[in-house]
Amino acid sequence: MSPNYETTPGSRRGKWHSLFVLSLITGTLLHVAPQAWAQSPAAKPSPDVIVFTNGDQLTGTLERATGDSFVFKSDVVGEITVTADKIKELHTAGKFVALRNGEEVTRTSKKPATITYQDSVIALSDDTSSSTVETVPVKDLAALIDDATYTKEVSGNPGIFQDWTGGVTGGVTLVESTNTGETFTAALNLIRLVPSVSFLPPRTRDTIDVLETYGKLTQPTVPQTNPPTPDSVAKTNIFHADAEHDKYFTPRLYGLVGLSYDHNFAQGLNLQQIYGAGIGYTVIKTPVQEFDVKADIHYERQNFVPPTTSNDLIGSSFSELYHRNLPHKILFTESGTFIPAWNDPSIYSAIFEAGLLLPTYKRFSLNLDLQDNYLSNPAFGYKNNSFQFVTGVTYTLK
Incomplete structure (x- = not known):
């Protein structure tokens, strides 16, 4: 037996009342919505x-x-x-x-x-x-x-991760023969200017630079002996990182604080740390070129491979930095730094670097860079000089 639903007059009136209200709302929406949709967008400002x-x-x-x-x-x-x-x-x-x-x-x-x-x-x-x-x-x-x-x-005041420009560079060399070897190079160069537009005087400048070169060469013994002689392995590991914050007092004169870290197997240097503060001046500043000179006083810690002893030094860095925009958007950069130690005049170091950035395709460029590091007191048995010529592909971030 089917269930028996009883419909009272009151329930029918409620049903028709609900339908009337629903149709009234629907009609209102259908009348108002087209008018709202038909409204023209906000007028553009006059040119x-x-x-x-x-x-x-x-x-x-x-x-x-x-x-x-x-x-x-x-x-x-x-x-x-x-x-x-x-x-x-x-x-x-x-x-x-x-x-x-x-x-x-x-x-x-x-x-x-x-x-x-x-x-x-x-x-x-x-x-x-x-x-x-x-x-x-x-x-x-x-x-x-x-x-x-x-x-x-x-x-405004940009956040710490905003307005950085610069580039990322990478390069690799592989050898597969009697000898096997590989060399990897990676670099990161970042700069942030506040303000970032050239027609306003600078307020602050931040720079971060990282360079890592790692290589391994495996050489088998030829002819092989009996019992076999293990392969000889030679490794290269050179790492440099620095960061600096500049605060401008005038459009050309600024104070600075900075740090740097160096690790170089080629000189027996496990880690060199420098923390300092100083002053800088922009000698030349044009749309084509810029030339800065800087000096600081710092604490320096040198840690060498045993048995060479480590050093705690008070010293200074005297630096010059130059870059020039060449034709066809080629960028030339050059820098040199001399680092004497005041508490031990026999200890000093120097760094020279020069490079070319050649645009190739959109944000990609070919990077040619050479760097020479000199250390007056390398670890026992190691050379004073460490020279690198690095090629790679650079991607410009901004």
């Missing part, structure tokens, strides 16, 4: 406009200004640099911060404002009242920085 002294106009986006040079990007002509004497008027929709010549750039936030340029004067206006809050003659202008760049590069 920036340059009016030249000859009457021509160009629309696009003002990116920045340095001195009397304005960098403007247009869909028609791309990115161009226009000097102020060729501009009659300039109107922008973006917000900018104007820095005057000689003005100290600090992390104290300045309020970005809308700008106009006319009669060799930049006027910054408050959006809320459209009144002029500041005027800067172009002859007094050091830099004009957009809101996003100013927030990131000046008032």
